Amino acid sequence: MPSSSSLAVRELPLFPLPEVVLFPGRPLPLHIFEFRYRIMMNTILESDRRFGVLMWDPVERQPAKVGCCAEIVQYHRLPDDRMKMLTLGQQRFRVLEYVREKPYLVGLVEWIEDSTPQEDLRPLASDVEQLLRDVVRLSAKLMDRDLELPEDIPDLPTELSYWVASNLYGVPKEQQDLLEMLDTLSRLQREAEILTSTRNHLAARTVLKDALDETDFEKPGF
Known part of the structure; x- marks a missing residue:
């Protein structure tokens, strides 16, 4: 039964x-x-240019049940018929059933969206953005590099929650959990937890780095 x-x-x-x-x-x-x-x-390019992206679960050996629709916005066909393309995420979906497996997988899907928030999420979204800026600042200090957030970070809480989730590298299972959440509040709260933990870890490493740098500076030369 559809949700x-x-x-x-x-x-x-x-x-x-x-x-x-x-x-x-x-x-x-x-x-x-x-x-x-x-x-x-080739079939999609002749219709609405849309298809579903699902994370493949190596443990379960099957695709996740929740994914995101992608739209082809640019493509380039190579001489051997391979293609390079740029796609853009659209709305999320849940797979209800698989209707065909050959020559490629086709599913019957329902579109899903976040529930309407019962409170103003802008303060929480602002906190998440500040945590993200702290993480970038500390990362830049540790790597002795100039790192900055792009200027086009979304302002709206839901869009910001997607943006942050998409930039959590190396944790696909966590990203999948965030994708499957059906309210922006829970997604932002979880992202705040992740970013707070990351910030604290980076801050501790920064203190250690500063202490080691100071020790090296104070060593007498030969």
């Missing part, structure tokens, strides 16, 4: 990818070389 967050149901070509979680509004460059996916993309 209360369901907006519509449709068949959607599906593209499982290992350790890749796409979020609404976020870009995903792809290199299409497998024959079955070349067939899929």
